[in-house]
Amino acid sequence: MKKHMSEFIKSKAVMWVLICLAGIVVLAGVFQLGVSIGERKSRHFNRWFENYGRNFGPPGIMGRDWRRDMMNAPQPFGRPMLPGGYGVFGKILSADGNRIVIQGQDNVEQSVLITTSTAIRIGNYEAKIGDLKADQNVSVFGRPNDQGQIEAKLIRIMDSRAK
Amino acid sequence: MDKSSHKFLSQLPAPESPPGLEDRIIARVRLASLRGLYARLAFSIAGCTAGIVYLAIESGHILMAIQQSAAFNILPLAYTDPDIVFGNLQDTLLGLGESIPFGAIALGAGLLFSTICAVEFAVALFHAKHRPATLITV
Secondary structure, eight states: OHHHHHHHHHSHHHHHHHHHHHHHHHHHHHHHHHHHHHHHHHHHHHHHHHTHHHHHOSTTTTSOOHHHHHHHSOOGGGOOOOOOSSEEEEEEEEEETTEEEEEETTSOEEEEEEEEEEEEEETTEEOOGGGOOTTOEEEEEEEEOTTSOEEEEEEEEOOGGGO | OOHHHHHHHHHSOOSOOOTTHHHHHHHHHHHHHHHHHHHHHHHHHHHHHHHHHHHHHHHHHHHHHHHHOTHHHHHHHHHHOHHHHHHTHHHHHHHHHHHSOHHHHHHHHHHHHHHHHHHHHHHHHHHHHHOGGGGGTO
16 A cells, blocks of 8 residues: 555656646746736826826926826837836936935836935945935835835935036 | 477568568658658747747837836846845845836747747758758657
8 A cells, every 4th residue: 555655656647746736836926926016016106196296296297298198108018117116217307305206217207205214325425315406317226105106215326427 | 389380380471571661661750750840940930930020010119118127227226235225125026026027028038949949940950851860869
């Protein structure tokens, strides 16, 4: 009986069943991860959309009609390109106190909140909020909040001429 | 061996294969192998062509998706500011996950794979045609 079980476990059929099960588990995990990331991105876009007026003023006031732009935006692989919530990279449109507005590479404005824990850096130096000026290129890394903003953990000023 | 068995065996034809049987078997094997190679080559070329056509049609959008991807901006930050990027690893991974252009990467990987397969099968077919003996191992 024991020998029988041992042979059964070592059989090719059992091996294939185990391989298939492992494959299904991996696929399900990747699918779940994709759903989770997509959900977070959609949630951030939804909050960005709902708070647009509060964060940026009425549509068109900053020279763009974001509704029209989103409608006309090309959709690679049939999916709309939603703004990400964990980072924005582009030009500063305005800097106002602890909040800056950045036009990302996708031409979508993102409101970035600067907190006490935000590191602002240029080259190898630490910079101050006052060093952030309009038209500077910056890389922002952070986390999305409930107001559709990005709470910055790091702002790196990319313009070498800034300091 | 008894007499009757000996008599029976002596009446059987000599244990030799009919003339040309070996050549016919090798020809069949060669034909089957060549057909298999042609089929695989055709599938590879079809995949490669489909990928190139899609790339040609959607090249602008795909290029834009790559250019606008934040992943290529997050990665340099890992070099310049590792303390913050690795200190917030969950956010970094989520940021990469939501911004990596998976569609473009999948298309590129598929295109590369089908191209490699097409070249591989074309070379195998070339060898098979010029050195039929290699077909046995193909």
